[in-house]
Structures are given as C-alpha cells and as structure tokens.
Amino acid sequence: MPRALQQFSQDARVTVRRNGAPLPQGKCVVYWMQRAQRALDNPALDMAIRIGNELGLPVVAYFSAISNFPHANLRHYVFLNQGLADIEEDMAERNVTFIVRRPPGNSLEQLLEEVQAAMLIGDENPCREPERWRQVIAKRLNMPYWTIDADVVVPSNLFPKHQYMVHIFRKRFEPLLPQYLVPQPVIQAEKSWPHPKGFEAFDVRHDVTEGWSKFDRSVKPVDSFHGGTHEAQRLLKDFVTNKLANYPKERNHPELDGTSRLSPYLHFGHISPLTIALAVEDAHKNKHASREACDSYLNELIAWRDMAVNFVKFVPGYDSFEAAPEWAQKTLREHARDTRDPIYTLEELERAETCDELWNAAQRQMLHAGWMHNYMRMYWAKKILEWSPSPVQAWETCVYLNDRYFLDGRDPNGYAGIAWAIGGVHDRPWFERDIFGTIRYMSGNAAAKKFDATRYIRQMEELAESAQAE
Numbered sequence: 001m002p003r004a005l006q007q008f009s010q011d012a013r014v015t016v017r018r019n020g021a022p023l024p025q026g027k028c029v030v031y032w033m034q035r036a037q038r039a040l041d042n043p044a045l046d047m048a049i050r051i052g053n054e055l056g057l058p059v060v061a062y063f064s065a066i067s068n069f070p071h072a073n074l075r076h077y078v079f080l081n082q083g084l085a086d087i088e089e090d091m092a093e094r095n096v097t098f099i100v101r102r103p104p105g106n107s108l109e110q111l112l113e114e115v116q117a118a119m120l121i122g123d124e125n126p127c128r129e130p131e132r133w134r135q136v137i138a139k140r141l142n143m144p145y146w147t148i149d150a151d152v153v154v155p156s157n158l159f160p161k162h163q164y165m166v167h168i169f170r171k172r173f174e175p176l177l178p179q180y181l182v183p184q185p186v187i188q189a190e191k192s193w194p195h196p197k198g199f200e201a202f203d204v205r206h207d208v209t210e211g212w213s214k215f216d217r218s219v220k221p222v223d224s225f226h227g228g229t230h231e232a233q234r235l236l237k238d239f240v241t242n243k244l245a246n247y248p249k250e251r252n253h254p255e256l257d258g259t260s261r262l263s264p265y266l267h268f269g270h271i272s273p274l275t276i277a278l279a280v281e282d283a284h285k286n287k288h289a290s291r292e293a294c295d296s297y298l299n300e301l302i303a304w305r306d307m308a309v310n311f312v313k314f315v316p317g318y319d320s321f322e323a324a325p326e327w328a329q330k331t332l333r334e335h336a337r338d339t340r341d342p343i344y345t346l347e348e349l350e351r352a353e354t355c356d357e358l359w360n361a362a363q364r365q366m367l368h369a370g371w372m373h374n375y376m377r378m379y380w381a382k383k384i385l386e387w388s389p390s391p392v393q394a395w396e397t398c399v400y401l402n403d404r405y406f407l408d409g410r411d412p413n414g415y416a417g418i419a420w421a422i423g424g425v426h427d428r429p430w431f432e433r434d435i436f437g438t439i440r441y442m443s444g445n446a447a448a449k450k451f452d453a454t455r456y457i458r459q460m461e462e463l464a465e466s467a468q469a470e
C-alpha cells in the first residue's frame with residue numbers, strides 16, 4: 001500500500017475491512033454512499049477524494065436505492081428521494097460524479113467492474129443489517145475496502161466498549177473535542193471522471209420507488225419535512241439564529257417549536273453532526289446564544305447521540321428486551337404479573353385510541369408529522385409499557401411504531417431511546433412501583449404541570465384534521 005494511504009488508514013474514523021493495495025489497473029476510487037447521504041462535511045467522501053488525489057484517480061460516488069431496505073416505506077423514501085438532487089449538485093461542486101441505480105441493475109460489484117474501481121470507500125452504520133452487508137461485501141471484493149465513521153462527532157472506534165452512563169461518557173469524549181470539533185477543509189477531486197456515453201444511471205429527480213410492486217406504500221409522506229442537505233442547512237440557520245438562545249428553557253415544551261427538528265436529516269445523513277455542532281459554537285462566538293444554551297444542545301447532539309451509536313454497536317439485542325441491563329430485566333420480571341388496566345392492542349395504540357388525550361396527541365404527531373417532540377417520546381414509550389401485556393411486547397410495539405412512522409426511525413437514537421424509556425438503559429433504578437418496578441416513571445399529570453398540555457393536544461388535533469382532509 002502506498003505510504004500516504006498507510007497514513008490515512010491510521011485515522012480513527014477508518015476501519016479497514018479489506019486490506020491491500022489499490023488495484024494497479026484501477027481507473028477511479030468509488031465511494032459507496034449508504035448512511036452519509038451528503039457531499040458536505042462527509043469524512044467518507046473526503047477520504048475517497050484524498051485517496052483519489054493521491055493516486056491520481058477521479059472519484060465516483062455511488063448510491064444504490066434498494067426496494068427491500070428493512071422497515072422502509074414510502075414516507076422514508078420520499079424524504080430520501082428529495083435529498084438526492086442536493087447530493088448531485090454538491091458533489092459536482094467537488095468534481096465528483098454521483099451515480100444512483102435501482103434494482104435490478106444496482107449490484108455494487110457490477111458497478112465496481114464497469115467503472116474499473118481501484119478501491120472502495122464506504123461509510124458506517126452500526127445497525128444489524130447494514131453492518132452485515134458491509135461484512136458480506138468485504139469478503140467478496142477483490143480490492144481494498146475501508147469504511148469511514150462519518151456520522152458521529154467523535155469517532156466511535158475510540159470507545160472500544162459499551163458506555164453505560166452519559167456523565168462518564170462525557171468525561172471520555174470531552175477531552176477529544178479540540179481534535180474533532182474543528183472545521184474540515186473542503187477538498188476538491190483533482191481528476192474528473194470521464195462519464196462514458198450511455199452509462200446507466202438513474203435521474204435523481206425522478207421517483208426512485210416507481211414500479212416497486214412489493215414496496216410498502218401504506219405510510220404516506222408528510223408535509224412537515226422536506227428532505228435534503230439544503231433544507232437542513234436552512235433549518236439549522238433558523239435554529240441557531242432564532243431558537244438556540246432559548247433552547248434550555250423551551251426544549252421541554254412540546255407545544256413550542258423550540259428544538260432544531262434536525263433528527264430526520266441526521267438520520268438520512270443529509271447533514272453532519274459536525275456541521276451542526278460548529279454552527280452552534282459559532283452562534284456562541286457571535287453572541288447569539290449563551291455558553292449554557294450551546295452546552296445544553298451539544299449534550300443532546302454529541303453526548304446522547306454518540307452514546308446511542310455506541311449502544312447499538314456493542315449491544316447485539318439493541319432493539320429488544322435483551323438489551324436491558326440485569327437490574328432492569330430483574331425488576332420488570334418481578335412485576336410481569338402486575339395487573340395492567342387498561343391493556344391496548346397494537347391497532348388501538350396505532351390509531352391513537354386510548355383514554356389518555358396527551359398520549360393520543362403524541363401518537364397523532366407521530367402519525368401525521370413523522371416526528372415527535374423528545375419529551376413526548378419518553379412519555380409515549382413509558383405508557384406503552386404500562387398498557388402492554390408484558391415488557392417484551394411493549395418493547396416490540398415501541399420499535400414497530402417508531403420505525404414505521406418516524407422519519408428519523410430505524411436509527412440508533414430510536415433503539416437507545418426506547419431502551420432508556422422502558423428498559424432502564426443509560427439510566428439507574430428509581431422508586432419501586434407497579435408494572436415499572438424501579439424503571440423511571442413519568443406521569444401525565446406531572447407533565448401537564450411542566451408545559452401547556454392543552455395547547456399541545458389542540459395542535460395535534462388540528463394536525464390530524466388537516467392531514468385527514470387531504
């Protein structure tokens with residue numbers, strides 16, 4: 001391997017999945033874009049460009065839109081599709097060709113052969129299926145394959161074990177921030193890829209799901225979010241200018257628009273956590289927000305979010321009861337026979353038909369906005385534990401609804417959030433009570449004292465009415 005590449009491979013963001021020297025007859029470096037669906041602040045793309053420039057080769061970025069991605073539906077894909085045009089445009093600015101393909105002609109190996117790749121660069125996703133695909137591809141390839149941890153602020157390789165408590169995790173990553181919370185140079189690809197005439201590529205402005213007969217179209221797209229890097233940048237600017245200063249006061253008010261609402265963009269990789277964190281730091285430097293406001297926001301964006309990635313990476317059963325720590329499993333088992341009244345079916349929960357208007361409002365936000373406020377997500381999951389026949393079933397229900405309806409679902413944050421709310425993960429035992437045992441409880445009455453619950457309920461009724469009128 002050339003010396004420069006050896007040096008690049010030492011970067012903590014890099015996992016060398018298949019070793020070796022780039023193929024000498026190779027004509028380009030391919031970046032297989034999966035999670036980090038953007039051209040800006042994307043360490044995986046940056047690495048592909050760096051290597052391409054070192055080898056004197058152009059870079060081709062490849063995205064394969066697959067019709068059977070686990071639990072994906074029309075709502076998710078419309079958002080994903082909206083982001084593709086921004087990627088193409090921003091890649092062109094960096095002199096990188098962006099190729100999208102769909103089934104049946106979307107085999108990665110076929111593409112690598114057609115473009116005569118010298119080497120493959122990918123990104124990271126700790127979730128089960130995407131990780132399995134990376135492992136399978138690594139075994140099958142005949143060229144080096146590296147993946148780059150592009151969607152966390154501090155590379156997850158620097159934490160080789162499961163991190164149990166956020167205050168300890170914070171002590172570990174904070175000393176690393178001066179190294180990782182810094183602007184990255186925008187490197188241009190020196191060589192252009194000579195796009196062969198007639199080379200098969202999908203037009204990113206068309207519907208990628210067209211003709212997919214088995215694709216789940218039962219969850220409709222939402223108007224509340226429009227996918228893409230450019231929209232994410234607009235929302236970020238609005239947040240740091242108008243909302244960040246009040247974040248500590250307003251972040252626990254579901255009836256106010258006091259949070260960034262960037263989670264769908266982070267999930268699809270349309271924006272990097274680094275871009276957001278740096279904009280937040282700048283807002284402080286420019287006196288738009290206090291240190292306290294910035295720290296409060298960065299605590300969510302870096303501490304809790306990076307810890308969710310760590311959780312999914314190290315806990316194999318991250319989306320089930322198995323993920324709960326021993327104390328939590330024990331207490332939930334001890335209370336497994338406690339009377340539950342009422343018990344709701346999955347369908348009743350899904351349709352927001354419970355006796356609790358606050359909970360129904362949260363469920364309506366999930367159904368019709370494809371997103372839910374953090375405070376309500378905690379309450380939502382804990383109530384499902386209270387109303388389900390068993391903790392195992394409650395967990396399954398939460399994961400099912402979370403992944404089906406949220407634009408930011410199917411994400412480490414969702415699995416960690418559910419595990420926290422009903423499985424005591426990253427939390428500690430509290431006072432003993434029915435059903436919950438020592439899992440932290442949240443009451444609707446207490447919630448209603450902290451914010452204007454009546455207003456939130458009304459807002460969600462209006463949201464549901466306008467969605468149903470369409």
Ligand SMILES: Cc1cc2nc3c(=O)[nH]c(=O)nc-3n(C[C@H](O)[C@H](O)[C@H](O)COP(=O)(O)OP(=O)(O)OC[C@H]3O[C@@H](n4cnc5c(N)ncnc54)[C@H](O)[C@@H]3O)c2cc1C
Pocket residue numbers: 251259260261262263264266267300301302304305308372373374375377378381402406408409410411413414415417418420421
């Ligand atoms: C039961 C439950 C389920 C959840 N499901 C998801 C999910 O499917 N996808 C998802 O992205 N988040 C999930 N969360 C975490 C959190 O609720 C959302 O990330 C947040 O509400 C998104 O809104 P925002 O972008 O306005 O957040 P902001 O308050 O603006 O925070 C900025 C970013 O920090 C991160 N963040 C904020 N709170 C948390 C948290 N508690 N844990 C981890 N990261 C956090 C998110 O990436 C968020 O976009 C869940 C939490 C719980 C308790």
